[in-house]
Amino acid sequence: MNYRKLLLRNETALIVAIAVLSISIGLKSPEFYTISTLFDLFRSSFVQLIFALGVLVVIVSGGIDVSFPVVGIFSGYTAVVLMQRFEWDTNSLLIPIALSIGIGIFLGAINAIAIAGFGIPTLIATLGTSGIFRGILLTLIGSSFISNIPAGLDKFATADLIRLETEQGTLARLHVLIIPVAIITILVSLILNRTMFGRSIYALGGGVEATRRLGISVKRTQAKIYMFAGGLSGLAGILYVSLQRKANPNDLTGSELDIIAAVVLGGASIMGGYGTVFGTVLGVLLISLIKGNLILLGVSGSWQRAAVGALLLIGIIVQAVNESKRAKSRRVATNDEAGQ
Amino acid sequence: MNKNLAKFKTGLLADRKMTQLMAITGITFVFFSLVSRDIFFSSANFTSMAYQIPEIAILSIAVMLSMLTGGIDLSIVSISNAAALVAVWIMTSHMDDSGNAPLNWIVIACIAGIIVGLLAGAVNAILVASLNVTPILATLATMTLFNGIAIGLTDGVSISGLPEEFVRVGNGTFFGIPTPFVLMVGIGLAVGLLINRTTLGLKIFLVGTNRKAAQYSVMGDRKVIAWVYVISGLLSSFAGLIIASRTSSASPDFGSSYILLAIVIVVLGGINPNGGFGTVTGVILATTVLQMIASGFNALRFSQFFYLVSQGGVLIFVMILNVVLERRKVQRSIIRNLKS
Numbered sequence: 001m002n003y004r005k006l007l008l009r010n011e012t013a014l015i016v017a018i019a020v021l022s023i024s025i026g027l028k029s030p031e032f033y034t035i036s037t038l039f040d041l042f043r044s045s046f047v048q049l050i051f052a053l054g055v056l057v058v059i060v061s062g063g064i065d066v067s068f069p070v071v072g073i074f075s076g077y078t079a080v081v082l083m084q085r086f087e088w089d090t091n092s093l094l095i096p097i098a099l100s101i102g103i104g105i106f107l108g109a110i111n112a113i114a115i116a117g118f119g120i121p122t123l124i125a126t127l128g129t130s131g132i133f134r135g136i137l138l139t140l141i142g143s144s145f146i147s148n149i150p151a152g153l154d155k156f157a158t159a160d161l162i163r164l165e166t167e168q169g170t171l172a173r174l175h176v177l178i179i180p181v182a183i184i185t186i187l188v189s190l191i192l193n194r195t196m197f198g199r200s201i202y203a204l205g206g207g208v209e210a211t212r213r214l215g216i217s218v219k220r221t222q223a224k225i226y227m228f229a230g231g232l233s234g235l236a237g238i239l240y241v242s243l244q245r246k247a248n249p250n251d252l253t254g255s256e257l258d259i260i261a262a263v264v265l266g267g268a269s270i271m272g273g274y275g276t277v278f279g280t281v282l283g284v285l286l287i288s289l290i291k292g293n294l295i296l297l298g299v300s301g302s303w304q305r306a307a308v309g310a311l312l313l314i315g316i317i318v319q320a321v322n323e324s325k326r327a328k329s330r331r332v333a334t335n336d337e338a339g340q
Numbered sequence: 341m342n343k344n345l346a347k348f349k350t351g352l353l354a355d356r357k358m359t360q361l362m363a364i365t366g367i368t369f370v371f372f373s374l375v376s377r378d379i380f381f382s383s384a385n386f387t388s389m390a391y392q393i394p395e396i397a398i399l400s401i402a403v404m405l406s407m408l409t410g411g412i413d414l415s416i417v418s419i420s421n422a423a424a425l426v427a428v429w430i431m432t433s434h435m436d437d438s439g440n441a442p443l444n445w446i447v448i449a450c451i452a453g454i455i456v457g458l459l460a461g462a463v464n465a466i467l468v469a470s471l472n473v474t475p476i477l478a479t480l481a482t483m484t485l486f487n488g489i490a491i492g493l494t495d496g497v498s499i500s501g502l503p504e505e506f507v508r509v510g511n512g513t514f515f516g517i518p519t520p521f522v523l524m525v526g527i528g529l530a531v532g533l534l535i536n537r538t539t540l541g542l543k544i545f546l547v548g549t550n551r552k553a554a555q556y557s558v559m560g561d562r563k564v565i566a567w568v569y570v571i572s573g574l575l576s577s578f579a580g581l582i583i584a585s586r587t588s589s590a591s592p593d594f595g596s597s598y599i600l601l602a603i604v605i606v607v608l609g610g611i612n613p614n615g616g617f618g619t620v621t622g623v624i625l626a627t628t629v630l631q632m633i634a635s636g637f638n639a640l641r642f643s644q645f646f647y648l649v650s651q652g653g654v655l656i657f658v659m660i661l662n663v664v665l666e667r668r669k670v671q672r673s674i675i676r677n678l679k680s
Binding site for chain 2: 120121125128132134257271307309317
């Protein structure tokens with residue numbers, strides 16, 4: 001194993017950043033070092049992570065999706081509304097989740113039609129669809145806050161895997177969601193690395209024309225990508241509703257930046273063709289850590305957004321500098337070859 | 341007379357997109373005037389439209405400039421809010437109890453706001469032009485950062501109650517025409533002259549049409565891109581000052597929906613998102629169309645969210661139309677070539 005290469009990897013830098021941040025927060029306020037902080041960090045990362053995995057897939061393919069928070073809340077809210085309208089078994093957990101994923105895939109398919117079918121640039125297409133989805137959600141489906149969500153979803157919010165009584169007498173709880181989220185993360189990683197679909201996503205990000213010449217259908221791959229991302233957003237949306245124990249159609253808007261920031265910090269290249277699931281997990285954890293614990297560092301909570309922006313800026317500058325270095329070394333190598 | 345007509349035809353009407361847009365403007369105007377004769381077709385409505393159009397038109401012109409080079413500037417709204425906040429902060433801190441501020445401080449405040457816009461544009465320019473970061477990502481990061489800094493400094497609270505002399509600019513008239521509208525026409529003319537009559541403008545189009553060719557012609561493509569983002573920042577600060585003056589307040593959260601709107605306008609205005617083509621007239625006409633739709637919907641008492649749907653819908657529809665027409669054009673020229 002090449003140790004130098006391992007040290008220079010984005011993931012290593014992220015682990016170092018997370019460690020440095022945790023130590024400095026801990027030095028400032030020792031109450032940070034409790035098991036409940038860790039569990040809370042996980043809990044606040046579940047939804048973000050599932051969104052981020054969808055965004056990762058899109059970014060690896062060379063696109064960008066800004067409609068996913070709207071897709072998420074649309075699916076989650078609509079699933080709850082449908083459950084109440086048709087009075088389906090309220091104790092069921094699977095029905096709303098399946099419904100939400102289905103709606104997410106459907107909305108993803110609309111994105112896919114705009115992007116794969118008509119070849120509209122991804123940012124513009126998803127900006128447009130996010131406006132349409134949000135408008136439809138608020139005018140046709142509902143604009144009011146639902147606090148009595150189906151019992152199954154409500155109960156799920158407090159389903160804990162581990163409950164620990166800490167010394168201070170507070171309860172440290174690890175939510176049961178950690179298992180399915182871990183499974184999904186591993187599944188996405190397997191799909192990206194071990195399946196034909198996954199490899200064609202990377203190929204598409206590397207170069208559209210090259211992918212076409214390889215005999216991969218660009219349109220079909222793109223369509224699958226946006227439907228896959230839509231499904232993940234749908235899942236994230238219903239989990240968000242469940243964990244919040246309320247369905248508010250105005251939620252999640254504006255969260256797209258945090259999640260794109262997490263994915264980019266995780267080392268995914270916005271030009272496409274590169275990105276790892278592990279990096280994304282670390283990126284999400286780093287953002288959650290900062291957003292949740294800025295106050296412990298003695299910084300006012302209103303600086304949260306600036307912190308995320310600064311982090312994102314540092315991340316992309318590092319990426320850009322690395323890229324220009326790589327381009328230079330490539331150029332030098334070609335010159336050497338030419339010299340010989 | 342005929343010569344003038346020919347000039348007009350080769351000038352404005354030569355472009356199919358422009359004639360299309362003029363037709364759309366006319367149809368929208370006639371439609372809403374017929375449907376809502378007493379509310380839409382009233383001088384009060386047209387005056388209020390003339391006050392609302394300028395700010396979004398100027399922001400859209402800023403987006404247009406970056407799109408002409410094939411990039412995009414998502415940070416315009418954040419920059420305009422930051423500029424407005426700085427100007428407003430200086431003004432209110434030099435205001436006496438009766439709500440008046442010395443004229444020289446108002447001027448200084450406005451200059452400070454413009455400097456903030458230039459600086460923010462320069463940050464974008466450094467990222468995009470010298471570090472070679474993808475414009476979407478760079479401006480996404482700076483958008484979060486500028487907005488975050490504004491929220492951090494103000495704690496997210498808006499500042500209101502500005503000096504009367506300053507507010508009068510945004511709400512007054514200039515020879516019977518609303519002042520913001522006059523300012524917009526002036527800025528539009530200046531930008532139109534810049535892109536059509538100067539070497540920098542020519543270079544902007546060249547970079548947008550073919551970046552590689554621009555690089556090989558050694559005309560300093562990076563410098564051109566840097567200028568575009570600086571000017572975009574400058575225009576955003578103008579828009580920010582006009583908004584502050586019209587609403588007599590400044591807030592870090594103002595106009596978060598403006599970014600979607602600005603992109604819709606620019607695309608509707610016939611600017612090619614891949615760069616290389618666009619006109620200021622197109623942008624201003626497109627702004628007018630969308631403002632008429634907004635006022636018309638308002639007059640017909642449609643929900644404001646429905647306007648969101650129509651914005652997204654217009655964006656997707658225009659993009660699809662462009663793609664389909666473009667395909668047909670290519671196909672026709674192929675058929676013509678095959679025949680000959």
